[in-house]
Amino acid sequence: VSTRKPRADARRNYERLLSEADAVFAEQGTDASLEAVARRAGVAIGTLYGHFPNRRALVGALLRERNEELFETGEDLLAAPQAAQALRRWIDLVVTHAASYQGLAALFADGAEDELHESCVRMTGIGERLVRRAIEAGEVRADLTGEDVFTLMNAAAWTREHGTAGQAERLVDLTVRGFSPPERTARAPR
Protein backbone atom coordinates (compact mmCIF):
# COMPACT_ATOMS: atom_id res chain seq x y z
CA VAL A 1 0.00 0.00 0.00
CA SER A 2 2.93 2.34 -0.59
CA THR A 3 2.27 5.51 -2.59
CA ARG A 4 5.11 6.21 -4.91
CA LYS A 5 5.55 9.88 -4.24
CA PRO A 6 4.76 11.18 -0.76
CA ARG A 7 4.24 14.89 -0.61
CA ALA A 8 7.40 16.76 0.21
CA ASP A 9 6.02 18.34 3.39
CA ALA A 10 4.74 14.97 4.58
CA ARG A 11 8.15 13.42 4.15
CA ARG A 12 9.77 16.30 6.00
CA ASN A 13 7.30 16.07 8.87
CA TYR A 14 7.90 12.34 9.11
CA GLU A 15 11.62 12.84 9.39
CA ARG A 16 11.38 15.66 11.90
CA LEU A 17 8.99 13.63 14.04
CA LEU A 18 11.43 10.74 14.07
CA SER A 19 14.41 12.85 14.97
CA GLU A 20 12.60 14.77 17.71
CA ALA A 21 11.14 11.56 19.07
CA ASP A 22 14.64 10.17 19.30
CA ALA A 23 15.76 13.18 21.32
CA VAL A 24 12.72 13.24 23.60
CA PHE A 25 12.74 9.50 24.26
CA ALA A 26 16.46 9.60 24.99
CA GLU A 27 15.87 12.36 27.54
CA GLN A 28 12.60 11.30 29.11
CA GLY A 29 12.05 7.69 28.14
CA THR A 30 9.53 6.08 25.81
CA ASP A 31 6.66 7.18 28.07
CA ALA A 32 7.32 10.81 27.24
CA SER A 33 4.44 12.95 26.09
CA LEU A 34 3.66 12.57 22.41
CA GLU A 35 2.39 16.11 22.45
CA ALA A 36 5.87 17.20 23.44
CA VAL A 37 7.30 15.32 20.47
CA ALA A 38 4.84 16.97 18.08
CA ARG A 39 5.47 20.37 19.61
CA ARG A 40 9.23 20.04 19.23
CA ALA A 41 8.81 18.82 15.67
CA GLY A 42 6.71 21.89 14.92
CA VAL A 43 3.60 20.01 13.84
CA ALA A 44 0.12 19.57 15.29
CA ILE A 45 -0.61 16.49 17.34
CA GLY A 46 -2.88 15.14 14.63
CA THR A 47 0.03 15.06 12.21
CA LEU A 48 1.94 12.78 14.54
CA TYR A 49 -1.01 10.41 14.73
CA GLY A 50 -1.35 10.57 10.96
CA HIS A 51 2.13 9.17 10.54
CA PHE A 52 2.24 6.90 13.57
CA PRO A 53 -1.03 5.39 14.84
CA ASN A 54 0.42 4.75 18.27
CA ARG A 55 3.50 4.98 20.43
CA ARG A 56 4.78 1.53 19.52
CA ALA A 57 4.69 2.41 15.82
CA LEU A 58 6.78 5.50 16.48
CA VAL A 59 9.34 3.60 18.53
CA GLY A 60 9.32 0.81 15.95
CA ALA A 61 10.14 3.17 13.08
CA LEU A 62 12.86 4.71 15.20
CA LEU A 63 14.51 1.38 15.89
CA ARG A 64 14.37 0.18 12.32
CA GLU A 65 16.96 2.82 11.50
CA ARG A 66 18.95 2.60 14.71
CA ASN A 67 19.24 -1.17 14.68
CA GLU A 68 20.86 -1.68 11.30
CA GLU A 69 24.36 -1.36 12.66
CA LEU A 70 23.56 -3.56 15.65
CA PHE A 71 22.28 -6.37 13.46
CA GLU A 72 25.31 -6.21 11.21
CA THR A 73 27.57 -6.60 14.22
CA GLY A 74 25.43 -9.50 15.30
CA GLU A 75 25.93 -11.26 11.99
CA ASP A 76 29.65 -10.71 12.28
CA LEU A 77 29.68 -12.30 15.71
CA LEU A 78 28.34 -15.49 14.17
CA ALA A 79 31.70 -15.86 12.48
CA ALA A 80 33.79 -15.05 15.56
CA PRO A 81 36.12 -17.81 16.72
CA GLN A 82 34.89 -18.26 20.31
CA ALA A 83 31.19 -19.09 20.31
CA ALA A 84 30.47 -18.44 23.99
CA GLN A 85 32.39 -15.19 24.01
CA ALA A 86 30.53 -14.05 20.91
CA LEU A 87 27.22 -14.78 22.62
CA ARG A 88 28.29 -12.79 25.63
CA ARG A 89 29.37 -9.87 23.49
CA TRP A 90 25.98 -9.92 21.71
CA ILE A 91 24.17 -9.77 25.02
CA ASP A 92 26.24 -6.80 26.19
CA LEU A 93 25.65 -4.99 22.92
CA VAL A 94 21.89 -5.40 22.99
CA VAL A 95 21.62 -4.49 26.66
CA THR A 96 23.57 -1.29 26.14
CA HIS A 97 21.55 -0.51 23.06
CA ALA A 98 18.21 -1.17 24.73
CA ALA A 99 19.11 1.06 27.63
CA SER A 100 19.30 4.08 25.34
CA TYR A 101 15.58 4.76 25.84
CA GLN A 102 14.17 4.19 29.30
CA GLY A 103 11.13 1.99 28.98
CA LEU A 104 12.27 0.24 25.83
CA ALA A 105 12.77 -3.11 27.55
CA ALA A 106 9.09 -3.13 28.52
CA LEU A 107 8.03 -2.40 24.94
CA PHE A 108 10.23 -5.24 23.74
CA ALA A 109 8.92 -7.68 26.28
CA ASP A 110 5.27 -6.80 25.81
CA GLY A 111 5.16 -7.72 22.14
CA ALA A 112 2.41 -7.28 19.53
CA GLU A 113 2.02 -7.73 15.81
CA ASP A 114 4.15 -4.74 15.14
CA GLU A 115 7.07 -3.29 13.38
CA LEU A 116 8.64 -3.08 16.81
CA HIS A 117 8.00 -6.77 17.17
CA GLU A 118 9.94 -7.28 13.94
CA SER A 119 13.01 -5.85 15.65
CA CYS A 120 12.56 -8.32 18.46
CA VAL A 121 12.25 -11.20 16.02
CA ARG A 122 15.45 -10.25 14.26
CA MET A 123 17.20 -9.89 17.60
CA THR A 124 15.95 -13.23 18.80
CA GLY A 125 16.99 -14.83 15.53
CA ILE A 126 20.58 -13.76 15.91
CA GLY A 127 20.57 -14.81 19.56
CA GLU A 128 19.24 -18.23 18.65
CA ARG A 129 21.91 -18.85 16.07
CA LEU A 130 24.62 -17.74 18.49
CA VAL A 131 23.24 -20.10 21.10
CA ARG A 132 23.09 -23.03 18.72
CA ARG A 133 26.67 -22.50 17.69
CA ALA A 134 27.82 -22.31 21.31
CA ILE A 135 25.95 -25.51 22.13
CA GLU A 136 27.56 -27.31 19.21
CA ALA A 137 30.95 -26.13 20.40
CA GLY A 138 30.11 -27.57 23.82
CA GLU A 139 30.67 -24.15 25.38
CA VAL A 140 27.21 -23.78 26.94
CA ARG A 141 24.74 -26.28 28.32
CA ALA A 142 22.67 -28.10 25.74
CA ASP A 143 19.31 -26.92 27.05
CA LEU A 144 20.04 -23.20 26.67
CA THR A 145 17.56 -21.46 24.39
CA GLY A 146 17.32 -18.25 22.46
CA GLU A 147 14.43 -17.31 24.69
CA ASP A 148 16.67 -17.55 27.74
CA VAL A 149 18.97 -15.05 26.11
CA PHE A 150 16.11 -12.76 25.14
CA THR A 151 14.79 -12.87 28.69
CA LEU A 152 18.18 -12.06 30.15
CA MET A 153 18.74 -9.18 27.78
CA ASN A 154 15.42 -7.59 28.65
CA ALA A 155 15.86 -8.15 32.37
CA ALA A 156 19.34 -6.66 32.28
CA ALA A 157 18.20 -3.68 30.22
CA TRP A 158 15.41 -3.07 32.71
CA THR A 159 17.92 -3.30 35.55
CA ARG A 160 20.04 -0.66 33.88
CA GLU A 161 17.01 1.60 33.67
CA HIS A 162 15.99 1.11 37.27
CA GLY A 163 19.36 0.66 38.92
CA THR A 164 23.02 1.02 38.16
CA ALA A 165 24.96 -0.23 35.16
CA GLY A 166 27.04 -2.21 37.66
CA GLN A 167 24.04 -4.15 38.91
CA ALA A 168 23.02 -5.00 35.36
CA GLU A 169 26.51 -6.14 34.47
CA ARG A 170 26.65 -8.28 37.57
CA LEU A 171 23.32 -9.91 36.67
CA VAL A 172 24.65 -10.74 33.22
CA ASP A 173 27.93 -12.03 34.65
CA LEU A 174 26.23 -14.40 37.04
CA THR A 175 23.64 -15.62 34.56
CA VAL A 176 26.17 -16.18 31.82
CA ARG A 177 28.19 -18.22 34.30
CA GLY A 178 25.06 -20.32 34.67
CA PHE A 179 25.14 -20.91 30.91
CA SER A 180 28.27 -23.05 31.33
CA PRO A 181 27.85 -26.76 30.78
CA PRO A 182 27.87 -28.99 33.87
CA GLU A 183 31.34 -30.02 35.06
CA ARG A 184 32.79 -32.86 33.06
CA THR A 185 33.01 -35.96 35.24
CA ALA A 186 36.35 -37.10 33.90
CA ARG A 187 38.84 -35.93 31.35
CA ALA A 188 39.91 -38.46 28.75
CA PRO A 189 43.61 -39.30 29.11
CA ARG A 190 45.78 -38.35 26.21
Add this chain to the structure above:
Amino acid sequence: VSTRKPRADARRNYERLLSEADAVFAEQGTDASLEAVARRAGVAIGTLYGHFPNRRALVGALLRERNEELFETGEDLLAAPQAAQALRRWIDLVVTHAASYQGLAALFADGAEDELHESCVRMTGIGERLVRRAIEAGEVRADLTGEDVFTLMNAAAWTREHGTAGQAERLVDLTVRGFSPPERTARAPR
Protein backbone atom coordinates in the same frame (compact mmCIF):
# COMPACT_ATOMS: atom_id res chain seq x y z
CA VAL B 1 3.74 12.87 65.60
CA SER B 2 1.07 10.25 66.22
CA THR B 3 -2.25 11.38 67.64
CA ARG B 4 -3.55 8.97 70.20
CA LYS B 5 -7.13 8.73 69.04
CA PRO B 6 -7.85 9.05 65.33
CA ARG B 7 -11.44 9.83 64.55
CA ALA B 8 -13.51 6.76 63.90
CA ASP B 9 -14.48 7.72 60.35
CA ALA B 10 -10.88 8.56 59.51
CA ARG B 11 -9.75 5.15 60.67
CA ARG B 12 -12.48 3.47 58.64
CA ASN B 13 -11.62 5.44 55.52
CA TYR B 14 -7.98 4.53 55.94
CA GLU B 15 -8.81 0.85 56.13
CA ARG B 16 -11.18 0.90 53.20
CA LEU B 17 -8.67 2.77 51.09
CA LEU B 18 -6.05 0.14 51.86
CA SER B 19 -8.31 -2.75 51.06
CA GLU B 20 -9.64 -1.26 47.83
CA ALA B 21 -6.13 -0.28 46.79
CA ASP B 22 -5.09 -3.88 47.27
CA ALA B 23 -7.88 -5.05 44.99
CA VAL B 24 -7.32 -2.40 42.32
CA PHE B 25 -3.53 -2.82 42.26
CA ALA B 26 -3.92 -6.59 42.06
CA GLU B 27 -6.21 -6.18 39.06
CA GLN B 28 -4.62 -3.29 37.21
CA GLY B 29 -1.14 -2.88 38.65
CA THR B 30 0.36 -0.15 40.81
CA ASP B 31 -0.10 2.40 38.03
CA ALA B 32 -3.86 2.16 38.37
CA SER B 33 -5.86 5.35 38.72
CA LEU B 34 -5.91 6.65 42.30
CA GLU B 35 -9.28 8.16 41.53
CA ALA B 36 -10.56 4.66 40.90
CA VAL B 37 -9.26 3.58 44.29
CA ALA B 38 -10.97 6.50 46.02
CA ARG B 39 -14.18 5.90 44.09
CA ARG B 40 -14.29 2.24 45.06
CA ALA B 41 -13.53 3.11 48.66
CA GLY B 42 -16.45 5.53 48.63
CA VAL B 43 -14.44 8.63 49.52
CA ALA B 44 -13.46 11.79 47.69
CA ILE B 45 -10.07 11.94 46.03
CA GLY B 46 -8.89 14.52 48.57
CA THR B 47 -9.43 12.00 51.36
CA LEU B 48 -7.06 9.59 49.70
CA TYR B 49 -4.41 12.27 49.46
CA GLY B 50 -5.05 13.21 53.08
CA HIS B 51 -4.08 9.74 54.20
CA PHE B 52 -1.43 8.98 51.60
CA PRO B 53 0.55 11.87 50.14
CA ASN B 54 1.53 9.87 47.08
CA ARG B 55 1.30 6.51 45.37
CA ARG B 56 4.44 5.13 46.98
CA ALA B 57 3.06 5.86 50.45
CA LEU B 58 -0.10 3.93 49.63
CA VAL B 59 1.81 0.96 48.30
CA GLY B 60 4.18 1.15 51.24
CA ALA B 61 1.39 0.98 53.80
CA LEU B 62 -0.11 -1.90 51.88
CA LEU B 63 3.10 -3.88 51.94
CA ARG B 64 3.79 -3.30 55.60
CA GLU B 65 0.84 -5.52 56.37
CA ARG B 66 1.28 -7.97 53.53
CA ASN B 67 4.96 -8.57 54.18
CA GLU B 68 4.82 -9.69 57.79
CA GLU B 69 4.34 -13.31 56.90
CA LEU B 70 6.99 -13.17 54.21
CA PHE B 71 9.58 -11.78 56.60
CA GLU B 72 8.80 -14.41 59.20
CA THR B 73 9.37 -17.12 56.63
CA GLY B 74 12.61 -15.39 55.72
CA GLU B 75 13.81 -15.51 59.31
CA ASP B 76 12.93 -19.19 59.48
CA LEU B 77 14.98 -19.85 56.37
CA LEU B 78 18.04 -18.55 58.18
CA ALA B 79 17.84 -21.64 60.37
CA ALA B 80 17.26 -24.10 57.54
CA PRO B 81 19.90 -26.80 57.15
CA GLN B 82 20.97 -26.20 53.54
CA ALA B 83 22.17 -22.61 53.16
CA ALA B 84 22.13 -22.42 49.37
CA GLN B 85 18.73 -24.06 49.12
CA ALA B 86 17.35 -21.66 51.68
CA LEU B 87 18.65 -18.72 49.65
CA ARG B 88 17.03 -20.09 46.55
CA ARG B 89 13.73 -20.58 48.36
CA TRP B 90 13.86 -16.99 49.61
CA ILE B 91 14.38 -15.70 46.09
CA ASP B 92 11.41 -17.69 44.79
CA LEU B 93 9.20 -16.46 47.61
CA VAL B 94 10.01 -12.81 47.08
CA VAL B 95 9.66 -13.04 43.31
CA THR B 96 6.23 -14.62 43.60
CA HIS B 97 5.23 -12.09 46.20
CA ALA B 98 6.48 -9.11 44.21
CA ALA B 99 4.61 -10.27 41.14
CA SER B 100 1.27 -9.88 42.95
CA TYR B 101 1.07 -6.25 41.83
CA GLN B 102 2.26 -5.45 38.35
CA GLY B 103 4.67 -2.55 38.57
CA LEU B 104 5.84 -3.32 42.09
CA ALA B 105 9.32 -4.33 40.98
CA ALA B 106 9.84 -0.87 39.50
CA LEU B 107 8.73 0.78 42.74
CA PHE B 108 11.15 -1.42 44.68
CA ALA B 109 14.03 -0.72 42.38
CA ASP B 110 13.47 3.02 42.15
CA GLY B 111 13.88 3.64 45.88
CA ALA B 112 13.36 6.80 47.96
CA GLU B 113 13.31 7.73 51.63
CA ASP B 114 10.06 5.96 52.14
CA GLU B 115 8.08 3.45 54.06
CA LEU B 116 8.21 1.40 50.88
CA HIS B 117 11.95 1.68 51.01
CA GLU B 118 11.82 0.23 54.51
CA SER B 119 10.32 -2.93 53.08
CA CYS B 120 13.21 -3.14 50.63
CA VAL B 121 15.73 -2.66 53.42
CA ARG B 122 14.23 -5.48 55.44
CA MET B 123 14.14 -7.69 52.37
CA THR B 124 17.73 -6.89 51.53
CA GLY B 125 18.74 -7.56 55.13
CA ILE B 126 17.37 -11.06 55.10
CA GLY B 127 18.91 -11.71 51.70
CA GLU B 128 22.30 -10.51 52.92
CA ARG B 129 22.28 -12.81 55.92
CA LEU B 130 21.24 -15.74 53.77
CA VAL B 131 24.08 -14.98 51.38
CA ARG B 132 26.65 -14.70 54.17
CA ARG B 133 25.61 -18.03 55.58
CA ALA B 134 25.82 -19.69 52.17
CA ILE B 135 29.28 -18.23 51.60
CA GLU B 136 30.49 -19.49 54.97
CA ALA B 137 29.13 -22.94 54.10
CA GLY B 138 31.11 -22.77 50.86
CA GLU B 139 27.92 -23.27 48.89
CA VAL B 140 28.13 -20.09 46.82
CA ARG B 141 31.03 -18.07 45.49
CA ALA B 142 32.66 -15.78 48.03
CA ASP B 143 32.02 -12.58 46.08
CA LEU B 144 28.25 -12.96 45.98
CA THR B 145 26.46 -10.01 47.59
CA GLY B 146 23.04 -9.22 48.95
CA GLU B 147 22.73 -6.64 46.20
CA ASP B 148 23.18 -9.35 43.57
CA VAL B 149 20.25 -11.17 45.11
CA PHE B 150 18.14 -8.02 45.30
CA THR B 151 18.88 -7.27 41.65
CA LEU B 152 17.96 -10.78 40.58
CA MET B 153 14.71 -10.73 42.53
CA ASN B 154 13.61 -7.48 40.96
CA ALA B 155 14.66 -8.54 37.48
CA ALA B 156 12.80 -11.82 37.82
CA ALA B 157 9.70 -10.16 39.22
CA TRP B 158 9.73 -7.75 36.31
CA THR B 159 10.13 -10.66 33.91
CA ARG B 160 7.07 -12.30 35.43
CA GLU B 161 5.13 -9.10 34.87
CA HIS B 162 6.21 -8.69 31.27
CA GLY B 163 6.54 -12.30 30.24
CA THR B 164 5.72 -15.75 31.42
CA ALA B 165 6.33 -17.31 34.81
CA GLY B 166 8.41 -19.89 32.97
CA GLN B 167 10.81 -17.30 31.62
CA ALA B 168 11.23 -15.81 35.07
CA GLU B 169 11.90 -19.19 36.62
CA ARG B 170 14.42 -19.96 33.95
CA LEU B 171 16.22 -16.68 34.60
CA VAL B 172 16.42 -17.51 38.29
CA ASP B 173 17.58 -21.07 37.56
CA LEU B 174 20.41 -19.95 35.35
CA THR B 175 21.51 -17.11 37.59
CA VAL B 176 21.43 -19.23 40.72
CA ARG B 177 23.58 -21.74 38.89
CA GLY B 178 26.03 -18.89 38.41
CA PHE B 179 26.09 -18.44 42.19
CA SER B 180 27.92 -21.76 42.56
CA PRO B 181 31.54 -21.57 43.62
CA PRO B 182 34.18 -22.25 40.95
CA GLU B 183 35.00 -25.92 40.49
CA ARG B 184 37.37 -27.28 43.09
CA THR B 185 40.70 -28.14 41.50
CA ALA B 186 41.22 -31.35 43.45
CA ARG B 187 39.41 -33.31 46.08
CA ALA B 188 41.39 -34.26 49.16
CA PRO B 189 41.86 -38.04 49.43
CA ARG B 190 40.29 -39.73 52.40
Add this chain to the structure above:
DNA sequence: ACCTGAACACCGTTCAAGT
Protein backbone atom coordinates in the same frame (compact mmCIF):
# COMPACT_ATOMS: atom_id res chain seq x y z
C1' DA C 1 -3.22 13.87 0.32
C1' DC C 2 -2.08 15.84 4.23
C1' DC C 3 -2.42 19.13 8.11
C1' DT C 4 -4.74 21.67 11.86
C1' DG C 5 -6.46 22.17 16.32
C1' DA C 6 -10.71 21.97 18.88
C1' DA C 7 -13.14 18.46 21.43
C1' DC C 8 -13.74 14.70 24.56
C1' DA C 9 -12.34 11.69 28.19
C1' DC C 10 -9.38 10.86 31.82
C1' DC C 11 -6.01 11.54 35.40
C1' DG C 12 -2.74 13.66 39.28
C1' DT C 13 -2.64 17.03 42.65
C1' DT C 14 -3.99 21.05 45.42
C1' DC C 15 -6.76 23.69 48.43
C1' DA C 16 -10.67 26.69 50.00
C1' DA C 17 -14.81 25.65 52.02
C1' DG C 18 -17.40 22.89 54.79
C1' DT C 19 -18.72 19.73 59.09
Add this chain to the structure above:
DNA sequence: ACCTGAACACCGTTCAAGT
Protein backbone atom coordinates in the same frame (compact mmCIF):
# COMPACT_ATOMS: atom_id res chain seq x y z
C1' DA D 1 -9.54 16.95 62.73
C1' DC D 2 -11.10 15.38 58.77
C1' DC D 3 -13.79 15.36 54.43
C1' DT D 4 -15.51 17.27 50.04
C1' DG D 5 -15.21 18.33 45.37
C1' DA D 6 -14.23 22.09 42.26
C1' DA D 7 -10.17 23.81 39.96
C1' DC D 8 -5.99 23.61 37.39
C1' DA D 9 -2.65 21.45 34.50
C1' DC D 10 -1.63 17.91 31.52
C1' DC D 11 -2.13 14.08 28.36
C1' DG D 12 -4.00 10.43 24.71
C1' DT D 13 -6.85 10.09 20.91
C1' DT D 14 -10.26 11.31 17.39
C1' DC D 15 -12.17 13.79 13.65
C1' DA D 16 -14.51 17.63 11.09
C1' DA D 17 -12.78 21.32 8.70
C1' DG D 18 -9.44 23.26 6.07
C1' DT D 19 -5.59 23.67 2.20
